[in-house]
Amino acid sequence: MKEKAEGGNQKAEITPHASPVQPLYQLEGIKQVYNGRSVLEIDELTIHSGEILALVGPSGVGKSTLLRLLNFLEPPTEGTVTFRGHPFDGKQEMPLTNRRRVTTVFQRPFLLNRSVEANVKYGLKLRGQRDGKLQVEQALKQVGLLDLAEQKAKTLSGGEAQRVALARAIVIQPEVLLLDEPTANLDPANVALIEEIIRSLNQQQATTMVLVTHNIFQAKRLAHRVAFLLEGKIVETAVTEQFFTSPQDPRTAAFVGGEMVY
Amino acid sequence: MLLGLARFFGRQIAVALTYTGMGFPPVVIGLVVYLLLSRNGILGQANLPFIPQLFTPGAMIFAQSIIAVPLVAGFTMAAVLAVDAQLIQQIRSLGATPWQTAVTVLSEARVGVIIAVVAAFGRIIAEVGAVMLVGGNIEGRTRVLTTAIVLETGKGNFDLAIALGIILLSMAFVVNFVMLRLQGKNEG
Numbered sequence: 090m091k092e093k094a095e096g097g098n099q100k101a102e103i104t105p106h107a108s109p110v111q112p113l114y115q116l117e118g119i120k121q122v123y124n125g126r127s128v129l130e131i132d133e134l135t136i137h138s139g140e141i142l143a144l145v146g147p148s149g150v151g152k153s154t155l156l157r158l159l160n161f162l163e164p165p166t167e168g169t170v171t172f173r174g175h176p177f178d179g180k181q182e183m184p185l186t187n188r189r190r191v192t193t194v195f196q197r198p199f200l201l202n203r204s205v206e207a208n209v210k211y212g213l214k215l216r217g218q219r220d221g222k223l224q225v226e227q228a229l230k231q232v233g234l235l236d237l238a239e240q241k242a243k244t245l246s247g248g249e250a251q252r253v254a255l256a257r258a259i260v261i262q263p264e265v266l267l268l269d270e271p272t273a274n275l276d277p278a279n280v281a282l283i284e285e286i287i288r289s290l291n292q293q294q295a296t297t298m299v300l301v302t303h304n305i306f307q308a309k310r311l312a313h314r315v316a317f318l319l320e321g322k323i324v325e326t327a328v329t330e331q332f333f334t335s336p337q338d339p340r341t342a343a344f345v346g347g348e349m350v351y
Numbered sequence: 352m353l354l355g356l357a358r359f360f361g362r363q364i365a366v367a368l369t370y371t372g373m374g375f376p377p378v379v380i381g382l383v384v385y386l387l388l389s390r391n392g393i394l395g396q397a398n399l400p401f402i403p404q405l406f407t408p409g410a411m412i413f414a415q416s417i418i419a420v421p422l423v424a425g426f427t428m429a430a431v432l433a434v435d436a437q438l439i440q441q442i443r444s445l446g447a448t449p450w451q452t453a454v455t456v457l458s459e460a461r462v463g464v465i466i467a468v469v470a471a472f473g474r475i476i477a478e479v480g481a482v483m484l485v486g487g488n489i490e491g492r493t494r495v496l497t498t499a500i501v502l503e504t505g506k507g508n509f510d511l512a513i514a515l516g517i518i519l520l521s522m523a524f525v526v527n528f529v530m531l532r533l534q535g536k537n538e539g
Contacts, residue, residue: 160444189446199441202459211455212445261446 111174113138113265113297114159118168121154121321129154129321131168138264139295141287143312143329145305146344151321152301156267159299160193189216190264194271198254200242205234205253208242212261221260228260229253232286248279255283259290266290268300272307280307287311305345309333317341369428372421377414377474381481384414388485406487411495414481419471426470430463431456465534469527476523496522 114136121129129151136142136159144152157163158170161183170177172191177183192212200208209228213221229235232252237245245253251271258266268287272280288311290296302308308315308329315332317324317340325332325341336342387394388405395405403409434456442455457464479497486493488502496519503512 157440162440162443185446185448191444192446193441193444195437195441197437199435199438201438201455215446215448215451257445267444 112136113173115171116158116168117171119158119165119170120167121151121158122166127321129158131155131323134316134323134326136297136299138297139291140313141291141298141300141311143300143302143308143315144318145302145308145315146318146324148303150318152318153269155318156193156269156299156301159265160191160267161188162193189261191267192258192261192263192265193267193269194251194254194258196270196273198247198250200245200250200253200257203242204238205229205240205242205245206238208253209257209260212257216261224260225256228256231259232256233282248275248282251275251279252283252286255286259286262294263296265297265299268298268302270301270303272304273302284311305333317344366428369421369425373425375418375421376480377418377478378480378484380417381414381484384410384417384481385484388413405485406489406493408486408493411482411486411493414485415475415478418478418481419475422471422474423467426467427457427460427464430460430467433463434459462534465530469530472526472530473523476519476526 112135114134116131116134119129119131119134120127144155146152158165158177161170161172161177164177164179166179168178172183172187175181175183175187201211203211206225206229209225210221213224226235226238229238232255234249234252234256237249237253242250242253251274255271266287271287272283275283284307287298287300291298300308300311312329314326315329316326317332317338319340325336325338327336332341333345336345385405386392388403388410389395390405394402403413438459439452439456442452447455477497479501482493482495483498483501486495486498488494488498494502496515500512500515500519503509503515
């Protein structure tokens with residue numbers, strides 16, 4: 090009940106500046122081809138500033154590919170990703186300042202072979218910031234790992250490592266945080282912790298988030314809008330409540346209802 | 352480094368050349384450098400200020416560098432290739448420029464890089480043929496421990512040769528020991 094009320098508030102908050110302001114991301118005619126095989130085809134998708142958009146669907150439908158495009162890690166084969174008015178396609182690079190507004194937390198933490206503190210500080214160092222001790226401490230406090238700052242990243246447990254990865258992402262105060270199955274391998278306690286951090290980050294800093302998950306309950310708990318992908322295409326995008334209560338596409342209904350759609 | 356990270360046209364040829372270079376007989380490199388630097392050689396004729404003359408320490412350093420480079424390059428490449436591609440993606444996603452990415456990957460591969468340096472050092476310090484050819488084994492100028500050992504053994508001064516050998520061995524040991532300490536500290 091409480092979650093529902095919260096979700097309602099957030100939605101009311103984002104709708105006013107969603108339509109008049111230019112969307113944060115605008116994807117048009119996207120097609121991604123690997124070795125002659127098309128893995129992603131998106132005619133159109135907009136992502137608004139301050140929202141949490143969940144991408145759901147079975148594995149291998151192009152969710153992670155879409156995230157890589159949104160992080161400008163690889164250019165689309167066809168089409169354009171426009172971010173804050175800058176086009177990103179095969180020919181045009183995204184300027185570094187814009188690239189640095191976006192970061193991803195992947196399914197695995199991918200920590201550097203350094204101390205926890207050095208890992209969290211890494212993003213700040215890349216941006217030429219020499220002493221960010223306070224910010225690092227704050228980020229570690231936020232994920233509840235301040236007392237492990239001196240430890241080697243190698244020695245952490247899976248849940249701790251993923252929380253460090255999250256701290257490393259939030260320390261740079263990204264405008265957009267992309268989350269690729271961030272809790273897929275974790276125990277319920279860590280999942281709850283991470284979801285809480287994601288929620289508060291979105292509410293307090295208005296961080297835009299795109300969350301890839303195949304756990305539809307997580308999408309329901311966190312997202313303002315949900316997009317359902319199947320075989321590289323977006324089947325349906327809807328406001329979370331509508332997505333779950335009155336899906337427009339029968340395939341969405343089948344997926345939400347827990348039936349297989351393959 | 353570049354060979355490990357980038358995919359470019361001719362990379363396979365470059366890799367094949369590197370591997371060949373790793374096993375190349377030093378004497379042959381010495382011969383080639385000798386011919387290049389000699390008065391009738393291409394580089395010798397050019398007479399450019401930064402090109403060393405034959406029978407000088409500079410010429411020996413030149414030959415030794417050619418011997419060492421493929422070794423360092425080959426081992427470094429292997430170490431860099433062993434760094435997880437997804438980790439590199441993560442580094443880029445945190446906002447690293449291509450240069451920053453390269454530096455971070457090298458730092459992640461540091462154990463391999465140190466091994467590369469140790470191996471190259473080992474090959475160079477033990478090297479006789481090339482340095483004798485291009486250096487000329489001139490007393491007080493281009494005579495080094497290895498060439499001195501060859502000379503003294505030839506003259507029958509086994510005591511001196513053995514002493515020099517022990518000095519060479521201890522030097523190699525000390526350097527390697529320091530390197531290993533460095534590696535151990537970083538690896539933790």
